[in-house]
Amino acid sequence: MVLTEKHKELIERIGVFHEHKGMQPLVGRIIGLLLVHEEGEVSFDEIVEQLGVSKSAVSNALTFLQAKGRCVYSTRPGDRKRYFALKVSDWREDFQKDLENISEIQKFIDEVLEIRTDKNPEFNCNMKDFSNFLGFFKKEIPALFDRFKRQQA
Amino acid sequence: MVLTEKHKELIERIGVFHEHKGMQPLVGRIIGLLLVHEEGEVSFDEIVEQLGVSKSAVSNALTFLQAKGRCVYSTRPGDRKRYFALKVSDWREDFQKDLENISEIQKFIDEVLEIRTDKNPEFNCNMKDFSNFLGFFKKEIPALFDRFKRQQA
DNA sequence: CAGTTAGTTCTGCAAATACAGAACAAAGTT
DNA sequence: AACTTTGTTCTGTATTTGCAGAACTAACTG
Known part of the structure; x- marks a missing residue:
């Protein structure tokens, strides 16, 4: 070619x-x-x-x-x-892996929250929110793929 | 400290x-x-x-x-x-930027589809599916944040 | 079995990276 | 005015990266 x-x-x-x-x-x-x-x-x-x-x-x-x-x-x-x-056919898994990868930061956020003092409650609160969102996000991923499939048909 | x-x-x-x-x-x-x-x-x-x-x-x-x-x-x-x-308070925007960044690949997929011949229809079809999904995904991001907010309250 | 094909592994190097240390700048202190 | 504090910028360098080229391997070919 x-x-x-x-x-x-x-x-x-x-x-x-x-x-x-x-x-x-x-x-x-x-x-x-x-x-x-x-x-x-x-x-x-x-x-x-x-x-x-x-x-x-x-x-x-x-x-x-x-x-x-x-x-x-x-x-x-x-x-x-x-x-x-x-492996273009594997885009679903690949994309899912990418998403899981970026939300891997939750692991660290949670570890950080465990050892932080409560000297800065606002900081902690923001981090807790972020962690909650990341948990929510990970749970929502499969539903997202499902909705896409249904919307296509 | x-x-x-x-x-x-x-x-x-x-x-x-x-x-x-x-x-x-x-x-x-x-x-x-x-x-x-x-x-x-x-x-x-x-x-x-x-x-x-x-x-x-x-x-x-x-x-x-x-x-x-x-x-x-x-x-x-x-x-x-x-x-x-x-700026922990900015996690929403940051995360959104990350998501938009990984779905930036759609731009390239679409450009690729435009110049590809139809010599390999299955390949093209898979790529088209992926592009459609990425479009769908980007549209869904705001709704995702909304649902999180409602679920929190 | 000498020669070719198709690809891998090894060796070396040019360029980029990530940092240290020194010189420097700007502002405050005595 | 000399000195200190709080950084920034410049210069040099050890390390890492990304690749080329040569040597090598394995399998096939005449």
Whole structure:
């Protein structure tokens, strides 16, 4: 597949978006490439060529993406190449994991509340509210997915 | 204030949690200290002493936290010191910003869908579903806060 | 079994990060 | 006016990161 300027520019933007999420640059670019590539499946050396990086860097990045469960490869009879693809079908679990991750702060808030004195009741009260909300939020997540499903049908 | 081992250990854990979110180590430790400190307000040089780091590092970290709107300082009459505190009261807006941030991926998904061919309909379909969900999710956020408020009362 | 293909692991390095320490600034104190 | 306090800014550096390139492995091919 030949990438247009538009493709390349979008891959870069998706790359920096993922960099901001803490991923290393190349990992973000690979996610971008796998997203815009028309087949959705891209061979190891097409990744190397399209992104103009070394095999070692691609190997490490793909190992990382597979470990994170964001990426898989398939093979084809009579072809030793691996074709890598994003697990776009898993967006529900992925998104849910993201949500649970950001509400992980509740764990710390609660620990903090346990060891705080009552020298600053307003501070404590705000933190307690936040913790309550996070608990509420986590409980509401499944219902949110349900409502989406119903609204779609 | 004298920090116990428990305090120090919790500050470290809160620190690495924030490091994983992309912040620099000291910034995370300062958030931890401001959370566990009984007064909630901590002077510049108490931060320096409690965390055992240089003034320059603390100065830069606090500038960053203030720029991000996560931290403010107040002063006291007849006292030139600045007392720094987290904006715990802003947790609603902060959390909302976090949610909007993670759903920012929709922007990219939609751009990707626009330039994709229909060579892989299943892939496109999954992405379209995800985009629809993200749209739905963003719309639901205010209602979520409302329900929490009502449930509290 | 020599050569090719497809990818991994190891070694090294250039650039970025995160901080220390010194110099500096601004304001108050004696 | 010299000195102290409360930070900020500048300069240097140890560490970490992110990748390249070479050496390597495993499997297939002629």
